[in-house]
Amino acid sequence: xxxxxxxxxVFVATAAVLACAGASAEGGRTPKPAVTVEKKGACIxxxxxxxxxxxxxxxxxxxxxxxxxxxxxPASLQGCIGCHASNRTGSVVAAKDDFCxxxxxxxxxxxxxxxxxxxxxxxxxxxxxxxxxxxxxxxASMLRGRGGAGEGAVKP
Numbered sequence: 363x364x365x366x367x368x369x370x371x372v373f374v375a376t377a378a379v380l381a382c383a384g385a386s387a388e389g390g391r392t393p394k395p396a397v398t399v400e401k402k403g404a405c406i407x408x409x410x411x412x413x414x415x416x417x418x419x420x421x422x423x424x425x426x427x428x429x430x431x432x433x434x435x436p437a438s439l440q441g442c443i444g445c446h447a448s449n450r451t452g453s454v455v456a457a458k459d460d461f462c463x464x465x466x467x468x469x470x471x472x473x474x475x476x477x478x479x480x481x482x483x484x485x486x487x488x489x490x491x492x493x494x495x496x497x498x499x500x501x502a503s504m505l506r507g508r509g510g511a512g513e514g515a516v517k518p
Contacts, residue, residue, distance in 0.1 A: 395464035401445045406436045413465075416442075420475075439475060444483045455481035 399405075405412060407419070419437035426432045446454050446461040454462040455476050462481070466473040 392468070395468040396459045397461060397465060398448070399446060399461075400449050403445070405445070406441075439479055440484055443481065447481075447483050452483075453481040 407415075412419075416437070420439055420442075423435035423437045424439075426435055427438075443454050448454070448457065448460045451457050451460055454460050455473065456463075458464065458467060460481075462473055462475075
């Protein structure tokens with residue numbers, strides 16, 4: 363190999379490396395996820411914090427709900443779905459470009475929340491505008507009516 367050919371080979375290799383580096387700086391071969399927030403407004407935390415820690419927030423508030431009975435938590439799964447569900451599909455996971463599905467596919471992370479939970483917002487509750495105490499009283503009275511005064515009746 364002559365000196366001219368060697369220099370040409372080095373030049374071509376360098377140009378190829380620089381071209382690839384430029385392509386990855388502009389997004390590379392992997393397309394970024396299509397993230398669309400359907401309901402505009404402030405989220406419970408800044409975008410970067412949500413990207414990194416949303417799963418921890420969801421687990422923490424899940425534990426508070428399940429173990430302590432606290433229903434009004436800032437990072438509830440239904441709260442997230444209510445804001446991020448697609449207007450087109452009505453879900454966060456029904457299509458590959460829906461909010462949760464697109465980011466988890468991009469990150470290569472298994473999305474298992476919706477094996478048990480619905481990816482669609484719940485309908486408005488039948489009893490609105492009540493606090494937790496009055497909801498507890500309502501539930502207790504409903505259960506008293508169901509159980510009757512006899513054996514097995516639920517006591518408040």
